Amino acid sequence: MTKQKPLYLLNIEEAAEGLKNGEFTSVELTERCLEHIKKFDPQINSFVRVEEELALKMAKESDARRAKGELRSIIDGIPYNLKDVYATKDSLTSASSHMLDDQWLAPYNATVYQKLCDAGAVLLGKTNTDEFTMGSSTETSYYGVSRNPWDLERVSGGSSGGPAASMAAHFGIFSIGTDTGGSIRQPAAFCGVVGLRPTYGRISRFGELAMASSLDQTGPITKTVRDAAILMQVLSGQDHLDATSMPDEASNYLEEINNLPTEKPLKGLKIGIVKEYFGEGLNKEAEDKVIEAIDQLVKLGAETVQISLPLVKYALEIYYVICPAEVSSNMARYDGIHFGHSVERRQSKEDKKDLNLYEVYAQSRSEGFGEEVKRRIMLGTHVLSSGYYDAYYLKAEKARAKVMAEFAKAFEKVDFLAAPVSPGTAFKIGEKINDPLAMYKEDLLTVPLNIAGIPGMSVPCGFVDGLPIGLQLMSARKDESMILKVGAAYQAATGHHLHTPEVIEQSGDLISYKEVKE
Amino acid sequence: MDQISKTEVSHLADLARLVLDENQKERLAGNLSQVVSYIEQIGEIEMSDSDHTKEDISAVGVTGLKNIVADDEPRSLDDQCQIDTKKALADAPNSEDNYFKVRAVME
Numbered sequence: 001m002t003k004q005k006p007l008y009l010l011n012i013e014e015a016a017e018g019l020k021n022g023e024f025t026s027v028e029l030t031e032r033c034l035e036h037i038k039k040f041d042p043q044i045n046s047f048v049r050v051e052e053e054l055a056l057k058m059a060k061e062s063d064a065r066r067a068k069g070e071l072r073s074i075i076d077g078i079p080y081n082l083k084d085v086y087a088t089k090d091s092l093t094s095a096s097s098h099m100l101d102d103q104w105l106a107p108y109n110a111t112v113y114q115k116l117c118d119a120g121a122v123l124l125g126k127t128n129t130d131e132f133t134m135g136s137s138t139e140t141s142y143y144g145v146s147r148n149p150w151d152l153e154r155v156s157g158g159s160s161g162g163p164a165a166s167m168a169a170h171f172g173i174f175s176i177g178t179d180t181g182g183s184i185r186q187p188a189a190f191c192g193v194v195g196l197r198p199t200y201g202r203i204s205r206f207g208e209l210a211m212a213s214s215l216d217q218t219g220p221i222t223k224t225v226r227d228a229a230i231l232m233q234v235l236s237g238q239d240h241l242d243a244t245s246m247p248d249e250a251s252n253y254l255e256e257i258n259n260l261p262t263e264k265p266l267k268g269l270k271i272g273i274v275k276e277y278f279g280e281g282l283n284k285e286a287e288d289k290v291i292e293a294i295d296q297l298v299k300l301g302a303e304t305v306q307i308s309l310p311l312v313k314y315a316l317e318i319y320y321v322i323c324p325a326e327v328s329s330n331m332a333r334y335d336g337i338h339f340g341h342s343v344e345r346r347q348s349k350e351d352k353k354d355l356n357l358y359e360v361y362a363q364s365r366s367e368g369f370g371e372e373v374k375r376r377i378m379l380g381t382h383v384l385s386s387g388y389y390d391a392y393y394l395k396a397e398k399a400r401a402k403v404m405a406e407f408a409k410a411f412e413k414v415d416f417l418a419a420p421v422s423p424g425t426a427f428k429i430g431e432k433i434n435d436p437l438a439m440y441k442e443d444l445l446t447v448p449l450n451i452a453g454i455p456g457m458s459v460p461c462g463f464v465d466g467l468p469i470g471l472q473l474m475s476a477r478k479d480e481s482m483i484l485k486v487g488a489a490y491q492a493a494t495g496h497h498l499h500t501p502e503v504i505e506q507s508g509d510l511i512s513y514k515e516v517k518e
Numbered sequence: 519m520d521q522i523s524k525t526e527v528s529h530l531a532d533l534a535r536l537v538l539d540e541n542q543k544e545r546l547a548g549n550l551s552q553v554v555s556y557i558e559q560i561g562e563i564e565m566s567d568s569d570h571t572k573e574d575i576s577a578v579g580v581t582g583l584k585n586i587v588a589d590d591e592p593r594s595l596d597d598q599c600q601i602d603t604k605k606a607l608a609d610a611p612n613s614e615d616n617y618f619k620v621r622a623v624m625e
Contacts, residue, residue, distance in 0.1 A: 107605035114598055201581045206599070214580055241599050243586040317557045328534060335535075336611070337620055344611035357621040361535040374536055375549055378527070381534045382550065383557075392557065399563050404580065436549050437556060453580035 007032040008170045009500070012227040015173050016074050019066065026066070026077030029173075030059040030122050033079045037124065037171045040504050046146045046156070046165040048084045050125040051091050055079060058122040065120065074230060075174075076120030083163050083177040084126035085133055086110040087207035091123065095209050096141035096162075097131045099334050099341045099368030110207020111239050112176060112218050119234050124172050128162030131370045133183055133211045134327070135159050136442040139433045140372040147429070148190060149501040150467055154426040157187030163221045164191040168468075169504050174231060175221040180211050181319055182421075182446025184219045185458040189421035189470025192460045192499065194487070195221045196228045199477050200453035201246035204239030212326035213244070215319075215450045224497060225459060225487035229253035232480060248478055256481055257488040264301030265489040269482075271297055271304045272414035276312040277445060283424035285464045290420045293461035293471040293490070297418065300489050305414050311403045315448035318403065320440060321383050321396035322451075328380025331373065336364025343367070375436060400451050407452040411476035416483055418473055420445055421458045425467035445472065455480045459487045460496040468496075522550040 007029050010018065018024055034052055041047050062077035082088070085095050087106030094100045109117070116123070130140040138146045138161025146161040148154040149168040156165035160177030164187030167175050177184045179197035188195025196219045203218045210216060220231035236250035261267070271294065278287060298304060336342035343355065343363045355363070369377070383392035410417070422445060432439045449456045454477050458470035471490070475482040491497055527547045531538050538546065593600060603616050612619035 104609055105605075107601045107608070108599055111598065201583070240588065244581050244583065246581060246583065311563065314560055314563055317560045320553060320557050321560065332535075338618060339609035342611040355621065357623055358535070360621060362537045365535055366537040369536075371542075374534075374538075374542075375546060377534045377536065378530045378546060379550055379553060381530045382522070382526075382554070385530070385533065392560075395560050395565070396557075398565055399560050400580075402563065402565075437552050440553070 006036075008036040008172075010173060011223040012075060012078060012174055012230055013224075015078050019077050026059040026062040026122060027056060029077070030055050030079045030124070033124055033172055036504070040169060041171060043152060043503065044147050044149055044165050044169055045144055046127050046162045046169065046171060047081065048094055048096060048126045048128050048143055048162065049092060051123055054090055055122050055124050062120050062122060071120065073119035073234060075116075075234060077122060078173050079122040079124045080116070080174045080176065081124045081127045081163065081166055081172045082113065082116075083129050083160055083175070085129060085178060085209040086113050087209070088113045088123075088126075091126060093126070093209070094142070095132045096129045096143055097368065097370065097373070098142045099365075101142055101341070104339055106207070108207060111204035111241060112208060112235055115235055116176070127166050127175065130159035130161070130372070132209065132331070132373055133159040133178055133180060134372050134376055136182070136186060136439055137427070137429075137432065138162065138187070139429065140370055142370065145429055148426045148467075149503050150192065151426065152503065154428050154467070155190065157190035157422075157426060159183040160187045160195070160221060164188050164193055164195065167191065167193040167221050167223060168501055170223075170500070174223070174227055176218060176231070176235075177221045178208060178211075178216055178218050179450070180215045180217075181323060181443045181450050184221055185421050185446050185456060185470065185472060186442065188221055188458040189460075189472075190426040190468065192463075192468030192497070193221060193223060194225050194228050194457065194459055194497065195219065196232065196457040196480070196483075197449070197455060198232065198236070198480055199246070199455045200450075201244055202232075202250070202455070202478075202480070203235045204237070204242040204245045206239055206241040210330045212323040213330065214326060215323060225457070225484060225491050226254065226257060228457070229257055229484045229488065232484070246478075251481055253481060253484045257485055260485055260489055265492075266297060266486060267301035269302040269416070269486070270414040271302050272307045272410055272417040273304050274312065274410075274417055274419055275306065275308045276310065277419035281423055281444070282420060283464070286422070286424050286469050287420060289462040289464060289469040290418070290471055294418050296494060297486065297490060300493060302486075307410055307413065309406050309410060309448075311399070311406045312448045314399060315403060315451045316440065316444050318396045318399050318451055319443070319447045320379070321392050322400065324376040324380035325384050325393050326380070328377045328384065331369070331377050334365060334368060336360050336368070340364075341368035372436070403448065404452045407448075407454055408476065411479075416473055416475045416486055418471060421470035421472040422446075425464055425469060449474050453477055455483060457483045457487055459490060461494070462496050463499075522547050522554060
């Protein structure tokens with residue numbers, strides 16, 4: 001099978017198998033990926049920076065290791081891309097912002113990147129995001145939106161729109177993104193790929209450009225759930241450089257999946273169907289697809305339990321207090337003094353005049369940041385300011401503790417939750433960007449788990465009018481095992497994740513913009 | 519709570535070290551007012567004084583971890599987090615010797 005399929009279409013397991021059997025080398029695999037990216041990414045704009053030279057160098061080194069029998073891991077030699085929000089000594093980092101555009105080379109490696117290098121994976125480049133990961137459509141990126149490979153007039157979702165689009169278009173074998181309020185799950189759903197957001201603390205945040213420190217988490221964006229399981233094992237683990245990373249070790253997720261019985265793999269498991277996640281506000285056809293997926297899980301042996309989580313309703317409000325507050329603090333490091341965009345770089349004395357320190361800060365920041373970033377900084381500054389702190393931030397933290405408790409209680413009765421990821425399918429580019437509150441509401445179904453710190457995964461479960469829909473699986477803190485097993489069993493029985501968008505189909509030369517379906 | 523006025527927006531911009539023109543101030547005042555009325559719904563959640571205090575929350579937050587500290591020892595030069603001074607200063611607009619150079623903090 002690997003001989004007939006174009007190499008860039010492979011998933012991690014297939015690529016690892018092909019490399020092991022000598023069907024192709026890492027250099028060949030990497031070259032095919034790079035060619036494919038060059039050919040089709042101009043239409044999609046998922047990459048901020050392709051690192052051709054670096055990728056080929058890493059691939060060559062992997063092939064040399066393989067020849068000596070010194071492989072580092074199952075992903076040794078496998079090409080991938082990284083959302084452009086990680087400190088990487090080998091490649092510029094921009095966070096898709098004018099603040100860092102084209103100039104900042106990190107002086108240290110993020111732990112996530114270090115682990116991937118230690119595992120021998122091959123970095124193809126950095127992918128697009130909403131500016132500093134603030135957004136749900138990748139429209140706030142300084143480099144422009146990443147188009148949805150299933151319909152180029154639509155968004156890929158956000159903030160990990162670049163990674164998700166890249167996986168749908170097969171620009172690499174896997175991708176790594178971040179999820180603070182749904183930024184892995186929602187784009188994964190919009191693009192028909194798998195996106196997992198682990199338990200908060202599972203993967204180190206060291207070197208990941210912080211947005212909201214109590215909400216951020218790295219996760220895999222992949223073609224299959226099994227691939228996500230593999231990456232979770234590579235990336236998880238306590239890090240002495242991240243005081244919020246937890247000591248609990250990841251289990252052998254792939255082995256657990258392989259040990260599932262083939263008949264009724266989900267027998268004995270209880271699926272929580274949360275009342276508040278369905279009904280009002282959801283696109284009916286999208287909801288139906290999710291319900292169909294749940295029926296499939298029942299066919300695989302699970303049983304449904306109706307539950308209610310009344311506080312889920314407030315999760316978005318809690319998020320839009322806590323998140324901007326933490327953002328306003330984290331964005332303070334971009335000051336025009338240490339690195340990044342600065343008015344001090346203006347050549348002429350006239351331009352710099354007699355700026356005082358305050359002006360250096362204020363002007364550098366105002367020129368460097370886009371509007372959404374400024375909006376969230378201001379909102380955060382407001383909720384933390386004297387006179388408002390108790391009314392907003394403190395209340396939100398108390399409410400957060402209550403939401404965590406409510407979820408924990410639910411998992412005493414059920415093993416996992418199944419719900420939609422998004423109120424509908426990918427919306428059109430430009431549709432929501434001028435209405436911030438409407439854009440924030442896109443996160444309604446994803447944000448509760450960030451507030452609670454529990455893991456969640458989006459798995460493709462069908463299409464509506466040619467656009468992908470995602471099924472969201474959620475489990476108790478530290479129980480990634482559960483959702484990985486359920487997701488893998490679901491994919492073994494279905495084929496939604498196996499479709500390829502027309503735009504990249506092998507019909508020869510560059511295809512011009514696909515006609516928009518009516 | 520009141521709507522967020524342009525004056526309030528100016529005050530916040532000051533605190534956040536941002537410069538905004540009149541149009542931006544107007545737009546942000548509108549955006550922020552909208553979001554603030556929305557987030558005020560948190561007030562509907564029943565809470566009592568016995569609920570987690572500030573101290574409880576930071577101690578039993580989203581990780582359940584407490585007092586994660588590092589040994590008070592210098593890290594080895596190979597440690598992943600060690601930053602070469604030259605590299606740290608590489609993107610600074612103004613530097614001198616091993617220092618970042620800034621404008622006067624006080625007149």
